[in-house]
Amino acid sequence: MAKGSDPRNGPSVMQVVESCLQKLFATENSDQIKTFAISRTDAKVHAIRSPILIGLPVACDWFSQSELARTEFLLCFNDQIRNNGFTNAIELLQVDPVAMGFHPCFHVSYRRYVYRLRVISTEQSLNYPNRFFAHLSHVIPSDPSLASLSEFNYSWTIPPTFNIERAQFVCDLLKRPGQNFASFFLHQMRQRINNKEYKSVTRRRQLLQLQISKGESYHDFTDCEDEAQFYNLDFVGHGFMRQQVSRGKIKENLFKKLGKGIRIRDNLINYEEKKSTGNGCKSES
Structure with a gap:
């Protein structure tokens, strides 16, 4: 977009x-x-x-x-x-007039994002290079199957060390009352240090929904089987939260660390305790 x-x-x-x-x-x-x-x-x-x-x-x-x-x-x-050759690529659904002063970000009631996760099996992981496990690079395996090629542009491939229970724990933790995601607005720290003017954030931004559930493959193949497990990470944001998807903490903590099998339960709990006592990281910007 x-x-x-x-x-x-x-x-x-x-x-x-x-x-x-x-x-x-x-x-x-x-x-x-x-x-x-x-x-x-x-x-x-x-x-x-x-x-x-x-x-x-x-x-x-x-x-x-x-x-x-x-x-x-x-x-x-x-x-x-x-x-012009864009059938099934773009479709205009409706056209509505808006009043003067309509803001394209703040006057949107909610935004919903769904990430499709494809957790490969241990046998499938043997075809992936080392950088895939180190950085979760989006790469094609050395011996790709028809299913893996078809899912390349429609899901995020995750190593077999991904744990659904730990992922759900992170979802529940980030949904706790009082969390404010307004800090996802782009105000660089060097701008604050240099006392440069920037638009302050006064509204709260909260996650209305954050859950991970069982999913399915994007394409239905009858002549081959994909051993991977599919999950949907579904979250709804209150209004517009900049960097909610691309470089947010949700993506870093949930995908990369859990996808690499790192236990982050204790780290997240310590982070929550520091926030509540005023030490360490702050939730407000």
Whole structure:
């Protein structure tokens, strides 16, 4: 959902959307259209029902006033997607006008993320290089199966040392009342030390849901079997929490440490005790 993309990785979602808008609106208005990606995702993350804010020039007021025009626009937009080779890749679900002052981050009630984990078996792990276990690198095994290739872009492969009970313990710990994830907003420490101005965070950000459950493979193969176990890490955030997914503590503690078989129960409990007594790390920014 980012505005730009690496040319080597092909077009981004926003580039496709902007190209469709230029075709559907008059030429004299297309240059004045502004788009804002409300939810930026990591590379190869599949966004479902993710909103995009579109700012139209004054000459396009008819668009917000006519429900019929928005319905026709929805049909024409999806036709453009299908006719240009993006079938099943992008689909516009609905178009709603918003009031002036609508904020693309703070006026969104919640965000839901689902990470699909593919925990390979001990036998499957023999095909993976050492850097996979050291850094959880996203790599293709030396002797890949059809199932492992099909899941490469749809799940996160985890070593067999992953423990579901310890993962659920971390989920329960991070859901405790009083946790504030507002510190996930991007304010670099060097900016604070140099007394530079930055937007302060006054609202609390909490996890409404965080759980790990049994999952399934993305593709249904009838001619081969995948010995891996699948799990879904499902969490719902209250509003927008920057770095909630890409470089957050959830990802570091839950995926990397548990995926490498490290016991972190005592470390997390000590971290909680330090927070409650005012020593060590703080939960507020």
